[in-house]
Amino acid sequence: MHVESFWEYSTRILPYLLDGIKWTLALTAASGVCGTLLGLLLALARIARNNLVRSIATGYVVLFRGTPLLLQILVIYNGLPELGLTLPKFPSAVIALSMNAGAYIAEIIRAAIQSIDKGQMEAARSLGMGYGQAMRRIILPQTFRRLLPPMVNEMAAMTKDTSLAMVVGITELMKASQHQQASSFRVFETYAWTALGYLIVTLTLNTIATRYERKLEARG
């Protein structure tokens, strides 16, 4: 029997791994956007003066940061149908990833907001701005630079977490690699390419962020 060389094997499997990366990227992008928006709202709720709002947000963060993402995915995909809500696999994975990331991002944003000197808010309010306006125009813009490094961390972590989406049958990069490895029994070579795939995604994220950070610095 002809045994494929490393390069023969690689060129045969790479197209399938690339198909997998497309799903990994789609999951990361969708969950990144949804998770960030959710995180922003949660962060504002976490520092709200209303007790109820604050405790709802705190409870949310405790729940989603304190339980495994794998459990959250399975509850949304396999548990909700028992309550009458059957979601397809991609939305299930995106919801779980966003809700999980939202909890972490909320804390990142809250910390950034609270790190801005209180005098900024007081000054804005004394100029006649409302709370929302002051937040939007004075406080939040100042948090961007402090937000960037931990947000890149979070996005890199999420990119890798998308591999859990395979449990609901999404053939993302990790699952695609397992398919190839399962029929070839060439585990090491296959996973070496997989690792490179994830590295390319996270390094790209990192490069974009670094560039953006420099731009913000230049502007002051």
Place this chain on the structure above:
Amino acid sequence: MKKSSRLLLVFLLAASVLLTACSGAKPTAPAAGDGSLDRVKQAGKLLVAVDTTYPPMEYVENGKIVGFDVDLANEIGKKLGVQVQFESVDWDGILSGLMAKRYDVIMSSMNITEERLKQVDFVEYAKMSQVFVSKKGLDVKSEKDLSGKVIVVQADTTSHEWAEEVKKDKVKDIKEIRSFKGATDAFLEVKNGRGDVIVIDEPVGLYYAKKDAATFTITGRAMDPEAVGIAIRKEDAALKAAIEKAVKDLQADGTYKKVSEAWFGKELGK
């Protein structure tokens, strides 16, 4: 102050709506009564769940789901006049997915067992025996040869149950039973030297023994042929009847034999 907190509540509500909108989530409507066959015909496609870690029954080759079950399902689809669409699902979640109406049927070499019959109905389409696949140098012919060995099985399968029973009642000194999510993981475990013998459906054992003869040998039969069926929700009686008829027709007109010979060089279970 009050105003801003109310605003935040609205924000939170908006967030949940947004999250749902972001993912384009739509709850699927439950199928009414037993319009099961009409439902499939109207959709023009039969959604079939398969666990693709099971060559040559169902597996992924060059990015496509192929296998005996896949070919046969396509033939059933032709008889029903619908397209067949396959969904790759992990074995441990395959039944709950059927109950959640994520697909119409499961056609994934599933043995018909009493326990499963409590949950779903089956249309039998094959019989398969289970064999011992030993690593090179071992010769497990029957249960008693299992003493001191590490047995590897796919989790929640009839082979898994069988191994647990043998260990409990007959061969108590089986060293360990290791179960894996996918059948392919079970073979990898033995290839890597951490397991001694796999108990699995004969066609799957034959596939690996042929693919990697240096590692795997079929050394004996563990279980006599057992019925394998297409799992269908109990309320989908009309669909079940149509599939039952299609399987009978395929067996009568020689298509079944043709598909079987293409994959196994003989008729399955004979």
